[in-house]
Amino acid sequence: MNEPHLNPQTTPPAPPARRDFFQTILHWTTYAAGGVAAAAVGLPFVGFLLGSLRKSPEKWVSLGPLGRFPQGETRLATFMSPLGQAWDGKAAHTGVYVRCLDKDKQQFVIFAMNCAHLGCPVSWFPQSGLFMCPCHGGVYYANGECASGPPPRGLFQCAWRVRDGRLEVQAPHYPTLQNTLRAEDQS
Amino acid sequence: MKRWVMAIGDWFDARLRVRESILPMLTHPIPAGAAGPMGWWYVFGSASLTLLLIQILTGIGLALVYVPAPDNAYSSLLALNYDVPAGWFLRALHYYAGSGMVVMVLAHMTQVYLHGSYKYPRELTWLAGVLLLLCVLGMFFTGQILRWDPDAYWGLAVGGSMAGRVPVMGSWVVDGLLGGPIIGGNALSRFFALHVFVIPGALLAVLAVHLWLVLKCGISEPPIPGQLVDPKTYDAAYEKELKTGVPFLGEAMIKDVLFSALVVIAVVALAAVLGPSGPTAPVDPSMTGASPRPEWPFLWLFGLLSLSPPATETFIILVFPAILVVALLLVPFVSNRGERSPRRRPIAVLSVVVIYAVAGALTYQGITAAWSPHMIAWSGAPVPEDIVRRSSPAELQGAVVFQYKDCRNCHALEGKGGLRGPDLTDVGKRLTRNQLIDQVSNGTPGGGLMPAYGQQMPDAEMTALADFLVSLRPPDQPPAHSTGTEQP
Numbered sequence: 001m002n003e004p005h006l007n008p009q010t011t012p013p014a015p016p017a018r019r020d021f022f023q024t025i026l027h028w029t030t031y032a033a034g035g036v037a038a039a040a041v042g043l044p045f046v047g048f049l050l051g052s053l054r055k056s057p058e059k060w061v062s063l064g065p066l067g068r069f070p071q072g073e074t075r076l077a078t079f080m081s082p083l084g085q086a087w088d089g090k091a092a093h094t095g096v097y098v099r100c101l102d103k104d105k106q107q108f109v110i111f112a113m114n115c116a117h118l119g120c121p122v123s124w125f126p127q128s129g130l131f132m133c134p135c136h137g138g139v140y141y142a143n144g145e146c147a148s149g150p151p152p153r154g155l156f157q158c159a160w161r162v163r164d165g166r167l168e169v170q171a172p173h174y175p176t177l178q179n180t181l182r183a184e185d186q187s
Numbered sequence: 188m189k190r191w192v193m194a195i196g197d198w199f200d201a202r203l204r205v206r207e208s209i210l211p212m213l214t215h216p217i218p219a220g221a222a223g224p225m226g227w228w229y230v231f232g233s234a235s236l237t238l239l240l241i242q243i244l245t246g247i248g249l250a251l252v253y254v255p256a257p258d259n260a261y262s263s264l265l266a267l268n269y270d271v272p273a274g275w276f277l278r279a280l281h282y283y284a285g286s287g288m289v290v291m292v293l294a295h296m297t298q299v300y301l302h303g304s305y306k307y308p309r310e311l312t313w314l315a316g317v318l319l320l321l322c323v324l325g326m327f328f329t330g331q332i333l334r335w336d337p338d339a340y341w342g343l344a345v346g347g348s349m350a351g352r353v354p355v356m357g358s359w360v361v362d363g364l365l366g367g368p369i370i371g372g373n374a375l376s377r378f379f380a381l382h383v384f385v386i387p388g389a390l391l392a393v394l395a396v397h398l399w400l401v402l403k404c405g406i407s408e409p410p411i412p413g414q415l416v417d418p419k420t421y422d423a424a425y426e427k428e429l430k431t432g433v434p435f436l437g438e439a440m441i442k443d444v445l446f447s448a449l450v451v452i453a454v455v456a457l458a459a460v461l462g463p464s465g466p467t468a469p470v471d472p473s474m475t476g477a478s479p480r481p482e483w484p485f486l487w488l489f490g491l492l493s494l495s496p497p498a499t500e501t502f503i504i505l506v507f508p509a510i511l512v513v514a515l516l517l518v519p520f521v522s523n524r525g526e527r528s529p530r531r532r533p534i535a536v537l538s539v540v541v542i543y544a545v546a547g548a549l550t551y552q553g554i555t556a557a558w559s560p561h562m563i564a565w566s567g568a569p570v571p572e573d574i575v576r577r578s579s580p581a582e583l584q585g586a587v588v589f590q591y592k593d594c595r596n597c598h599a600l601e602g603k604g605g606l607r608g609p610d611l612t613d614v615g616k617r618l619t620r621n622q623l624i625d626q627v628s629n630g631t632p633g634g635g636l637m638p639a640y641g642q643q644m645p646d647a648e649m650t651a652l653a654d655f656l657v658s659l660r661p662p663d664q665p666p667a668h669s670t671g672t673e674q675p
Contacts, residue, residue, distance in 0.1 A: 076473075083368040085367075088371035088372045089258025120479070121474070134475070134476050135479065151497075177351055179362075
């Protein structure tokens with residue numbers, strides 16, 4: 001019943017030099033193979049995780065004919081964001097505030113809905129000419145400048161262009177203080 | 188028959204060796220004092236563990252139906268609430284057992300702190316316990332996101348914006364958190380993975396270490412005033428104490444079992460009576476008017492932020508919680524020896540009282556915080572009739588301006604309306620006409636709470652508004668009169 005226990009001190013010694021040599025080779029081969037195996041699994045996995053940091057190519061969304069945006073007024077234009085996933089459903093349904101500055105010169109300013117404070121959706125109140133945030137009381141003037149409350153800056157502005165008589169906006173990602181929506185806003 | 192059962196048991200044990208490994212763990216002796224009436228102080232840890240088992244069970248059940256994708260998360264939650272038999276109960280139980288877990292972990296931690304049980308040799312047990320608290324809070328936050336209603340969505344947006352304030356690498360942190368340019372499927376899947384795999388895995392691993400340490404370091408004996416902990420002599424004294432100890436499995440455990448059973452009955456009753464929490468509505472980010480509030484374990488931070496000037500926000504959001512965690516981790520290293528009894532540690536007792544009082548007050552502030560404007564008050568809360576019953580035409584016009592310019596969203600009249608600014612029911616007796624016009628035109632100086640309305644309304648409207656505001660005072664009171672120092 002008693003199994004013979006191998007005792008390293010009583011095992012018959014192999015010829016020392018050769019045995020040591022093969023032991024060393026075996027050990028280093030094991031370390032190397034283990035390292036290669038770990039890298040073979042780990043590097044693709046880390047690459048997969050870092051994939052979310054990849055910048056997605058810019059995409060443009062049509063907001064409709066220019067006539068939809070009367071001069072001097074601010075209008076909410078909603079659309080399905082092309083930056084999402086097929087399974088996003090209504091979570092990709094977003095909007096921007098379009099203010100037409102000059103109809104003839106085709107000058108617009110487009111604001112993201114997200115408050116510059118902590119990202120809640122601001123509402124436009126045309127009668128008082130203010131954007132108000134429902135979360136923490138950030139208020140902005142019609143030109144996007146912060147009027148009161150905690151926001152550290154004005155509303156985030158989106159890049160826009162006019163193509164074939166239609167106003168297009170560069171689909172906004174979720175804007176944050178260090179990742180704004182236009183190159184010229186980047187601090 | 189019994190012999191057969193014994194024989195089968197022996198056959199298994201000859202291979203599993205439970206009798207020589209697991210059984211001694213369960214029957215390990217604990218100090219006799221901890222098995223006596225003082226043992227009622229020791230029940231919170233095992234109650235946390237019991238609730239964890241409920242969370243695992245109900246969590247697996249919910250995962251059988253829940254769809255972690257934005258297009259169907261809401262409908263799968265509705266199916267759980269209304270279609271799947273007992274689905275509503277599982278959701279409710281998962282919520283209230285989770286809340287109970289936070290309560291029990293905090294109670295456990297408070298007891299350990301008050302009894303000085305974190306002192307030598309149980310410092311590491313305390314550290315593992317702090318990590319477990321973080322895991323439980325992490326489960327609460329990620330679980331709230333899975334509810335995927337506007338509160339969850341905008342709560343995630345707020346979390347993303349907070350993460351975006353990390354110096355230098357803010358935008359990377361946001362991308363890592365949200366998993367893509369917009370808050371959608373990738374973000375929800377991330378929080379699903381965190382809630383179902385990553386944090387539970389970490390929690391179970393740390394819990395294994397925590398329980399192992401409980402076994403290896405032993406359960407602390409009830410503290411006796413004057414009996415000091417000295418790392419040099421403690422082990423021998425504890426060893427001696429165990430000579431008169433009682434096995435955990437048996438009389439000592441019965442209090443834990445009873446208390447756990449009562450806690451389970453309580454959370455089941457809460458779940459059955461109050462039902463599941465949400466979801467309130469499907470997510471559509473183009474709909475304005477969100478007002479997310481964090482779940483109750485985080486309301487104190489929300490309350491604190493609502494009281495703090497904007498300049499301190501980044502510190503409170505990013506640095507302050509980290510300071511708290513580090514402070515908790517450092518507790519056993521500040522003092523791991525000396526008195527354990529709360530009777531001889533007045534500062535420890537006082538700090539617990541102060542911390543709970545402050546957290547309670549901040550939570551109350553978080554619940555009632557007037558931080559958010561009342562976005563529909565301008566149209567939804569008419570000017571109270573008794574205020575304008577005897578108004579002049581100009582004052583009536585001012586009342587219309589007051590509503591139409593959204594003043595009401597932040598200023599209440601007779602308690603109705605926004606609470607962000609002061610209630611203006613009797614502002615006419617506090618501020619003169621010139622002061623009122625100055626306030627409305629320029630707002631709060633230096634970018635405070637009130638926007639400057641000077642450019643937002645023509646002179647005629649401003650005049651009417653001033654007339655109305657001056658008239659806002661009890662009929663038997665004169666309007667505020669100007670003092671000599673006032674500039675017109």
